[in-house]
Amino acid sequence: MLATPALAETGPAAQGLRTLSGWGRYPRASSEILAADAPGTLPMLLRGRRGVIARGAGRAYGDAAVGQRTTVLTGALDRLRGFDPATGRLRAEAGVTLADIVRTFLPRGFFPPVVPGTQFVTLGGMIASDVHGKNHHREGGFGAHVEALTLLTPDGVPRRCSRDQNPDLFALTLGGMGLTGTILDATFRLRPVESGWICQQTRVAADLSAMLRTLDEDDAATYSVAWIDCLARGAALGRGLVYRGEHAARETCRAAGRDAFPIPARSRLTVPPGLPPWTLNRTSVAAFNALYFRRGAAAEGRARLVPWQGYFFPLDGLAAWNRLYGARGFVQHQCVVPRRGAEAVLSGMLDRVARLGTASPLAVLKRLGPGGGGLSFPIDGYTLALDLPANAATFALLDELDRSVVAAGGRLYLAKDARQSRETFEAGYPALPTFRDLRRQLGAEGVLASRLSVRLGM
C-alpha cells in the first residue's frame, strides 16, 4: 500500500492508549485512539471492534466523544466533495470544520444556515449533536438543513440516508450522538449573504420577565441571543442584554465604509495552562458582569455593525479558554424548558446559581423553536447555558436543577453533558425507547459506545 509521506514522516507511535476528555476537561477517561485516514478505509479500521465512538474536534463538553474502549479521530475526513454556487449546496466529509467552511465560502458570499457557539466543531459533530444556533426559533437545528448523509453502520456498510432513503435511520442520526453509525459525509445548503457583517442591536432587560419578553419579541429577527448576569439577585434576577442580529446588506457596509468581506485578523490570545481554580471567583466575575452590563446598556437601541466572528463565536478569539477553570475542569449545564411555566423554573434556577456564587461570566439564554425529534435537544422553549467549575458543590446544585428542569418538561443537552443521571435523561427524552430499538436492529449496542452512552444507558 502506498503509505502517505505524511504518515511516513509522523514518526513515533501516534496511536495508542490516551487519557481523553471533552472540552470541559471533565471527566477524563482512558481510551484507545485510532485515526481514520480516509472514509474508504474506515470499515477496515473498525471491523470487529466494540465500544467505539467517533471524535471530530473534541468540542463536546463532557464525555460524548470519548469511546468506551476506542475513540476514532475523524479529522482526516476533511475534504469538500462538491459545491454548487447556483444552489449553495455543499457536500463535505464529516471531519471538515465549520471554521474551514466559513473561511472558504464566506468570501464567496455564502454562510451556513445554522451555526453553534464555536466554529471549531466538525460537520459530523454538528449533525450528531443536531446543534442549534441563534436562529433556532426560525430555522430549527442544523439537522433540519441536512439533505443527505453517508452513514457507516455497524455492519461495515456505508449507507446513503436522507428523508427518502433510509428515512428512520436518517431521522435518528440527526442528534444521535454518533450511536447509529459513523457519519462519513453530508450534504446541506449554504445561504447567500451580502456581507460578513452582522447588524447588531442590543436591548437591556432589567429582570427575568423583561428578558423573556424581549426574547419573544425577537421571533421575527434572524438571530437572537441573550447574556444573563447570573450573579444578579433579588429584583435584578435574570437581568441581561439581548443581542438581535441580521446579516448586513452590502449597501449598509458600503455606507459605513466597511469592506463587505474583510479578511479576519488572527487572534493570538491564549489562556495559559495551570491557572489556579479561583481565577474566576465571585468578586472577579461580579466586577466583570457589572461592567459588561453597563457597557451594553450604554449601547442600547443603536444598531451597529459587528464582525461575524464576534457575533457568532465570541469565545473563539480566546484560544484554550477551557483552561480558565483550572486543572479540575468545568461543566457546562445547558437545559431547555418549555415556554409555559418557564419563568418560574428559570428564576428558581438562577436564584440558586446566584446564591452558589461560582457561576462564570458566560451565561446564555436563547429562544428555541419546535424540535427535530429523536434525541435532538431543542424543544419549543428557552434554553439556558451556564459554565460552572467541576466540584462537589456544583454537582450537588446541578442535581437539584436537573430535577426542576425535568419536572417542567425540559431536558439537558447531551453534547454538553458530563454528569446527569439516567433518571433525568430518561425523563427528558421520551424518544429513547425508539432510539434503543433502532440501535438493537442495527447491531449497534455495545459496538458503538461512548462514555456518555454507557453512563446514560443509551
Next chain:
Amino acid sequence: MAGTLLLVGATSDIGHAVAARYAQAGWRILLAARDPERAQRNADDLVARHRAEVGLLRLDILETDSFAAWLDGLPALPDTVVCAVGELGDQGRAEVDPAHAEGVMRTNFLGPSLLLGLIAERFAARGSGAIVGISSVAGDRGRGSNYVYGAGKAGFTAFLSGLRNRLAKSGVRVVTVKPGFVRTRMTRGLRLPPLLTGEPSEVGQAVYAAAQGGGDVVYVRKIWRLVMAVIAAIPEPVFKRLNL
C-alpha cells in the same frame, strides 16, 4: 504566473496540501495516483475549494516501463512536477522479508527517480520547468529504526542532487524538500514535538516557494537543518550505540 502542476502521489495528505497551494494560485492541476478512485476526494476538494481545473490520471510508480508512454500521453508537458510518493513500510518486516524491503526501496527511490529523470529530459529539451522531489530527513543518516525507508530516501535525495547539478545551466529547477514531522489531519489532537512538527499547509507553501525560486534543498521547518546537522556530525563509534 500560473501554469500546470503535475502532482505524482495524489492520495498523500502532503501532496494534497501542495496541490491546494498551487490551485489557490490559479494553477491547473494534474493528479496522478495508483488508485484514482482514492484520489477522487482530493480532486473534488480542489474543485470545490479553489474552483481549480483538475485532471486525474492513473500512474503506478512501480511500473517503470510505462513511464515514457505515459508522459507522451499527457495533454501537455506540465510546468512543474511535484513527486509526493512515499512508503514508510515496516522496518521489522523489511529486515526479514526481502520482497517487502525491495518494495519500500523501489517506491521511495527507483520509481520516483526514474520518473523525474524522464521528465527532466523533456523539461531540459524545452528549456524550462521545475521538479520538486519530496524526500525525507530520514535519508540524511541511516538509523536502526527506519534505515530501509531511509536508504530509499537517501538514494532519492542523491539522485535529485545530481540532477540539480547537471541541469543547473539548462533553465530547469530541481528542488529537494524534506518535511520532517508533519501534523497531518490524521494526527490532530496527538502529541508531536511542536517545534519540529509542521502543518501540511507549511509543506505546500515551502514547495510552492522553492519551486518559484526560493531554494534548492528545503527543510520545511528550519530547525530540522540544525537537528540533522547535529545527527550527521555524531561520530560513528558513538552513533552506532545510540537508540535512534
